[in-house]
Each structure stands twice: as C-alpha cells, then as structure tokens.
Amino acid sequence: MRHTSTTFSPHCRRSTNSILQRGRLASIAASLLCLAVISPPSLAAENGDDDPLSFINRPIHGFNRIADRFALRPLAWVYRQVTPKPLRNSVGNFFGNLKQPVAAANHILQGDAEAAGKTVLRFVTNTTLGLAGLMDVASEFGIEDQPTDLGLTLAAWGVDSGPYLVLPLLGPSTVRDAPAWLTQRAADPARDLEIAEGDGDLALTSLQVVNGRAGAYEIINEVLYNSADSYAAVKVSYLQRRRRQAGQIELPDLFEDEEFWEDEQWDEEEGEETGGTESTRSQE
Amino acid sequence: MTPMRRLAACCWAISLALLLAFAPTRSFASTEEAAEFVKSAWQEFLQLAPQLTGDADADSALLSPYLQDRAYLDRIARFAVGRSWREMTPDQRSRFKGAVLDLMSRLFARRLVDITTPRYELVRTVDAARQGFIVVTRLWSEENDPIEVEWRVIPNKQGDLKVVDFTVEGISMLVNYRGEISALLEQNDGDIDAVIEHIESQSGR
Numbered sequence: 001m002r003h004t005s006t007t008f009s010p011h012c013r014r015s016t017n018s019i020l021q022r023g024r025l026a027s028i029a030a031s032l033l034c035l036a037v038i039s040p041p042s043l044a045a046e047n048g049d050d051d052p053l054s055f056i057n058r059p060i061h062g063f064n065r066i067a068d069r070f071a072l073r074p075l076a077w078v079y080r081q082v083t084p085k086p087l088r089n090s091v092g093n094f095f096g097n098l099k100q101p102v103a104a105a106n107h108i109l110q111g112d113a114e115a116a117g118k119t120v121l122r123f124v125t126n127t128t129l130g131l132a133g134l135m136d137v138a139s140e141f142g143i144e145d146q147p148t149d150l151g152l153t154l155a156a157w158g159v160d161s162g163p164y165l166v167l168p169l170l171g172p173s174t175v176r177d178a179p180a181w182l183t184q185r186a187a188d189p190a191r192d193l194e195i196a197e198g199d200g201d202l203a204l205t206s207l208q209v210v211n212g213r214a215g216a217y218e219i220i221n222e223v224l225y226n227s228a229d230s231y232a233a234v235k236v237s238y239l240q241r242r243r244r245q246a247g248q249i250e251l252p253d254l255f256e257d258e259e260f261w262e263d264e265q266w267d268e269e270e271g272e273e274t275g276g277t278e279s280t281r282s283q284e
Numbered sequence: 285m286t287p288m289r290r291l292a293a294c295c296w297a298i299s300l301a302l303l304l305a306f307a308p309t310r311s312f313a314s315t316e317e318a319a320e321f322v323k324s325a326w327q328e329f330l331q332l333a334p335q336l337t338g339d340a341d342a343d344s345a346l347l348s349p350y351l352q353d354r355a356y357l358d359r360i361a362r363f364a365v366g367r368s369w370r371e372m373t374p375d376q377r378s379r380f381k382g383a384v385l386d387l388m389s390r391l392f393a394r395r396l397v398d399i400t401t402p403r404y405e406l407v408r409t410v411d412a413a414r415q416g417f418i419v420v421t422r423l424w425s426e427e428n429d430p431i432e433v434e435w436r437v438i439p440n441k442q443g444d445l446k447v448v449d450f451t452v453e454g455i456s457m458l459v460n461y462r463g464e465i466s467a468l469l470e471q472n473d474g475d476i477d478a479v480i481e482h483i484e485s486q487s488g489r
Contacts, residue, residue, distance in 0.1 A: 218395065219453060226394065228387070228464040228483050229471075236463030237455045244454035251415050252458050254359055254438065254448065 050163065051235065057166040061231045064171055065224060068213075073221070076213040083214075090134040091211045096145070097126045097133025102188050106148045110156040115146040122146075147245070150184040151177035155246040164235050172238035313437075313445050315409040318417035321445040322435045325354045326404055326421070336393060343393030344386060351388055356438060356446035357381055360388075363448075364461040368469060368476060376476050383483040384461065391457070407432065416448065 051057065080088070100123035107116035122138040122145065130137040139145065154176050155161070162175030173181065213220065227233035243250065313321070332350060336343045351357075361381040362369050372380065403424040410418040416438030424430045436449035436458075449458040465479060472478040 219455075222391070222394065226390070227460070228486050229467045232464045232467035233460055236460050240456060240459055241454045251412055251418075251436070252363060252449065252456060252462070254363060254415060 053163050053165055054231075057164065057235075058231055060166040060168055061234065064166065064169060065230060067169060068220075068224060072210070072213050075210050076217055079210050080214045080217060088211060088214060089136075091207065092215055093126070093130070093136045094133045095208045095211070096136075097123060097130070099147075099188075100126075102150075102184060103146065103148050106150060106153045107146065109153045110148065115148070118143055119146050150180035151242070152246050154180055155242075155248075161239070161242065164239065172234050174239075174242070177242065313417070313439055313443075315411050315417060318437050318445060319406055319409045319419050321437055322419040322421060322447075323404065323406070325435075325447065326423075328354070340390055340393060344389040347389045347392050348385060351385060351392065354447055355388065356440055356448045357385055358440075359438070359446075359448050360384060360458060360461070363458055364465045365469075365476070366462065366466065368474065372476055376480065379480050379484075380476070383480050387461070387483060387486075388457075395452075403430075405430075412436075 100119050104116045104119040104123065107113075107119055122143045125138040125141065125143060126133045126136060129135075151174075159176050161177065165173045165175055165178050167173050167178060170181075223233045223237050224230050328350065332346060335346055358381070361377070361384045364384060365372070365380060369377065405422040407420040407422055409420070412418055416436050419435045419437060421433050421435065422430045423433055431452060434449075434451035435447055436451070437445045438448050440446050449456055451457070468479045468482055469476070472482075
C-alpha cells in the first residue's frame with residue numbers, strides 16, 4: 001500500500017514497514033558507530049590525511065564522478081535554469097530548518113548551551129514567522145545558523161576522524177562521520193513529520209539533493225572537474241572543511257622546512273619567476 | 285649615582301632605543317597595512333574584471349601578470365610540492381612554478397568571472413605572527429550570495445606584502461594544491477616531470 005499523505009504534523013502515524021526499516025538502519029548505524037568509536041588508534045589516521053582505504057575509495061570516487069557528470073550535474077544545471085534564486089533559497093531554507101532540532105540536540109551533547117539556545121530560537125522563529133522554514137527570518141533578526149551534526153559531536157568528545165572514506169553516491173566522509181551520519185538520519189525526528197511517503201518521500205529527498213548540488217554548483221564543479229587530481233582535491237577539501245567545522249583551524253605552516261628556506265638558494269631564487277615578478281616589481 | 289654609572293646607564297638607554305628603532309621585526313607590515321594591501325589587490329582585480337571574457341586561455345593570460353605581481357609564487361610552489369623541491373632541478377622548478385601560476389590563473393578566471401561588483405567588506409584582520417596575516421573579506425557577485433574569502437598575506441624578503449593563500453568556504457587553495465601534488469607524486473612514483481606534464485595537460489598548456 002502506498003501512502004501519499006502530505007500532512008505536516010508531528011503526530012502523524014508511521015507505517016510499520018517504515019518503522020522496521022528505520023529500526024534496522026539504526027541498529028546497523030549503531031554497530032558501525034561502535035566500530036568507529038572502539039577502533040584502535042592505529043586505525044584512525046593521526047591527522048586525517050592518511051588514506052589507507054584509497055584502494056577502495058578511488059574506484060567509488062570514480063563511480064560517483066560519473067554519476068555526477070551524467071545525472072546530478074545536468075539535473076542541477078536544468079534546475080538552476082528553471083527555478084529562480086529565491087525559490088532555490090526557500091527550498092534550502094526549508095530543508096535546513098528541518099535539521100535544526102537535531103542540531104540543537106548535538107549542541108547540547110557538545111556542551112554548548114548558547115548555540116543550542118540560538119538553534120532552538122532559530123527553529124521556532126523560522127517555523128512560525130518564516131512560513132514553516134521557507135523564509136530565513138531568523139538570520140535577518142541576527143540569529144545566525146549554527147550548523148553541527150553527530151560527527152562533530154563525536155569530534156568534540158575526542159573521537160578521531162579515522163581514515164577518509166568515500167560512500168557510493170553519498171560522497172566523501174570518514175570512518176567517524178559515515179556511521180554518525182547514518183545514525184543521525186535514522187534518529188532524525190524530522191523524518192517523523194510525514195510530509196510525504198513512498199514516491200513522495202523519494203521526490204523530496206531528490207529535491208533536497210538536487211537543490212544542494214545546485215547551491216554549490218560552481219565550487220563542486222571546480223573541485224570535481226578542474227583540479228589536477230579530483231580524488232585528492234575532494235578528499236583534502238572535505239577534510240579541511242570538517243576540521244574547520246570542528247573548530248580545528250590550522251594554518252598551513254609555510255616554515256615547516258625551516259632549514260631549507262634559510263639556505264643560500266633562497267636569496268638567489270627569490271624573485272626569479274617564470275614570467276618576471278622581478279620585472280613587475282621593478283616597475284613599481 | 286657616580287658619573288661612571290650615569291654614563292653606563294645612558295649608554296644602555298641609547299643602545300636600547302637604537303635596538304628598538306632598527307630591530308628587524310617580521311612586521312614590516314601591520315594588520316592595517318595587510319588589510320590595505322588586500323583592498324588594493326582587490327581593486328586592481330576589479331579593473332581587470334570587465335576584460336574577462338569567459339574564455340579560459342584569454343582570461344588566464346590576462347590574470348597571469350596580475351598574479352605574478354600580487355601572489356608569492358615562490359612560496360606557493362614550494363609549499364605545494366613540499367620536500368620534493370630539494371630534488372628538483374632549476375629547470376623543473378621553473379616549469380613547476382609556471383604550471384602552478386597557470387593553475388591559479390585559471391582558478392581565478394573561473395571563480396571570479398562573475399564577481400564584478402565593487403562591493404567589498406573587510407570583516408577582520410588577524411596577525412598570525414611569523415605565519416603572516418589573515419585578512420577576512422566578504423565579496424559580492426551579481427548572481428550569488430556573498431562569499432567570505434580569507435586572504436593570507438606575508439612579506440617577502442624585500443618586505444613587500446604578497447598573497448600566499450586564499451581560503452573560501454573553509455577550503456584553502458594552498459592545502460588543496462599540496463594534497464593534489466602529493467597524490468600525483470605518489471601515483472607517479474615521485475616523478476616530478478610526469479607531475480608537471482599532468483598539470484600542464486590539465487590546464488591545456
């Protein structure tokens with residue numbers, strides 16, 4: 001039996017099938033999460049840059065890239081052409097708003113009461129004044145988004161990111177983030193709001209994915225199709241972003257090889273460029 | 285205080301004053317100067333922006349001299365390739381720097397082609413001691429939302445400020461180049477010529 005309910009109430013029923021599926025997913029996710037948490041330190045890369053799973057990651061990345069090139073990117077391109085920017089923003093706002101309760105819970109788990117409070121306030125404001133989250137009224141009131149997730153909560157608890165992992169169709173992740181994402185998705189109360197089921201649920205998920213791809217159209221194209229090594233570019237970009245989201249901001253150390261920088265060659269080569277930095281400088 | 289002690293104290297004070305006056309600090313520049321440098325670099329770019337056509341080769345050729353002037357290509361190239369720089373011949377180094385410059389020019393041409401509005405906002409400037417300055421700006425385009433760009437600037441040996449990195453959406457250009465070059469070196473068993481050829485072919489040189 002196919003449900004096509006479009007009600008938007010937290011008290012709606014769930015189909016038994018759906019509950020069983022989610023329960024199964026949650027248990028798988030929990031197992032994976034346990035695996036990630038109890039992984040010995042040797043499995044977890046020291047700084048997240050090691051890539052012991054590259055032998056499997058690279059083929060999956062290749063598959064994802066093909067899927068993007070021939071399916072997601074064209075869809076996102078068409079979507080951008082046929083939908084005005086305000087509509088795309090509203091769709092993004094709506095899905096973003098649904099994530100706020102889980103974000104608030106994660107802020108609490110991270111011990112950040114202020115961020116949790118702001119997130120709850122943001123959710124209430126956008127759900128009421130912002131027409132069920134379609135409009136981001138909260139930002140206009142200065143209540144900025146405080147995005148977080150279970151992966152970042154684990155990071156706050158000191159769980160290492162572990163090796164880099166590429167998931168089929170879902171893209172870049174890590175041994176810590178992938179099970180955390182699955183767990184969070186299974187436990188997300190927003191899924192209990194029966195906006196749609198069956199084909200409707202699939203359509204909403206597809207809309208969310210296409211809208212997300214369209215929103216980051218240029219930057220994803222840049223990393224996937226214009227880099228010297230797209231696998232490395234996606235990996236480094238993803239790990240950098242996650243570290244930054246986890247508050248681990250690190251500046252690349254330009255002086256890491258101090259002895260070398262200070263050797264005599266430095267002065268000889270300084271300014272000797274492939275097209276004339278020196279000449280440009282001397283014109284100043 | 286005896287005259288000898290007074291003289292000694294006077295000598296110390298003069299020495300200290302001279303030391304402070306001529307001390308070679310890293311801060312050939314201040315945070316204000318770093319912010320001003322970034323602003324002028326952005327204004328210079330805006331003068332070039334109307335000439336960008338969307339043609340990768342033409343735009344790259346247009347931006348290349350600008351980047352040679354404003355970016356610290358030596359440091360960028362050396363950081364990107366890491367310790368392999370030691371084993372590279374002068375010719376390889378020169379070619380590699382050329383390839384990196386080309387990568388950067390094309391990146392700029394693609395990413396900034398639609399940013400033509402002069403709206404610019406300085407968010408903050410951070411003094412990162414010997415690692416330079418981080419100048420955080422917000423830039424606007426006609427179509428998209430404003431983007432926050434972090435410019436990392438550092439004085440070169442002559443004391444001129446130069447850009448060494450850009451970070452957009454938490455992604456550093458320098459770290460990405462390092463990661464990509466490192467992966468390419470690994471795939472090519474450390475053969476830097478193969479890496480340079482790969483980058484050159486990628487950018488259509």
